[in-house]
Amino acid sequence: MSDALLKLDTVSKVFGGIRALSDVSLTVPQNRIVGVIGPNGAGKTTLFNVITGAYRASAGDVVFDGQSVTQWPSHRIVRAGIARTFQNIRLFAGMTVWEHLLVAQPHQGSMLRRVLPSRWADPKAWARAEEALEIFGLQTYRDSIARTLSYGLQRKVEMARAMTAGPKLLMLDEPVAGMNHDEAEELRQLLLRLQGRGLSILLIEHDMAFVMNLCHQLYVLDFGALIAAGTPAEIRTNPVVLDAYLGSETAC
Template identity: 45%
Template sequence: MSDVLLSAKQLTKRFGGLVAVNQVSVDLWLGRIHAVIGPNGAGKSTLTNLLSGDIAPSSGSVTLGDTDVTGRGPDRISRQGLGRSYQKTNIFLPFTVWENVRLAAQSRGAHATNLLSRAASLGDINARAERALELAGLQQRRQSIAGTISHGEQRQLEIAMTLATEPRVLLLDEPLAGMGVAEAERMVALLQRLKSDHAIMLVEHDMDAVFALADRLTVMVNGQVIASGTPPEVRADANVQSAYLGEEH
């Protein structure tokens, strides 16, 4: 069986006369991190939104596992095994860390819509939340109010919530944005732990983290792919040097 968990072919998104993503193809493999880089306005977040179903493509296709999910909404795609984080942290600030993760796990439970069920009594949901909390490295913060933990921990919490839905494909949109050195190191370590059991697409501006993590890179400029390959191949590409990376890389 193929280890390609998500495949996008010739994706294009037009907003009126603007072509935000222009015939972009990408394959996400189990056990690999595929980083998408490029300057602001390159189309990276639009590509992520196309893959997750947040917006529908103008043309092209998206296959998740063996299923064509082109044009399906984000809830349906998520339930088929795709999880994502956003540029802006998306958590419940008044709730504890544990409550945030448990709510995410409960959304996938058999009793997700049963308002009369006691959440604490749902053992399978609690076990799923516990695994996600442990994998994200937040066990010691479980009873902390989400709004009081650090920015880096909030980003970890968002990933923990995503993991609680048990995805196989992760789309992570700038997970290191705004972090200090220590927080960024913890996030890099977390992504390395997640790699073996997931196919990951990473959109990120931190080039040190990108080159430390990525097995494959795609470089976008003005909605188009200008290079794709291994990190050494992309680093040496003259077009990439001129358009984005600069001589220091």
């Protein structure tokens, strides 16, 4: 198998008259952390939606783990090993952290099987939930109603839930939005540990200090097109990027 876990080849997405993505090609190598940055409305979340099958690409190819997944439905893509979190936190009212990790695991079968009570008795589901709880240090909050937790903790619950799918690639849409500095630093260390255990990570983030200190490779989107790719050091000094996006940033 090639070194690339995820490979996008000239992917485009058109909504009516809007060209949200235009010939985007990028690679996430095995066991690497890759960032996507760019101004609001650049197409970053759309890119995630196309990769995960929430939207169908208008053109181009998405190859994951050696297979073209471009036409696959999202549940099949989850099963293949891609899990994600959302820009807007999606947690269920009234459900505890533990229930999120157990019941809301990205399912391995039909919708019907997901809602059947047998899930509660599935020892593998319990083991995955326990492990996710531990990885994200959420044991203390096991029986808390997830929606009552701080924003930073809610984001962790979402990431823990994504990890219960046992992904090869974890995709995070603005994971530190709403986190304070300490929480963001703690998350940075945690993601590095996950990468150390073999996970690949693709993340969207506006927090430049976070991105620059975490990612091995960055892609910059602007108006749906890639305007640059490179290491954080290369991106930081790229005149095109400075002009389009980083010019007003001081954090990096």
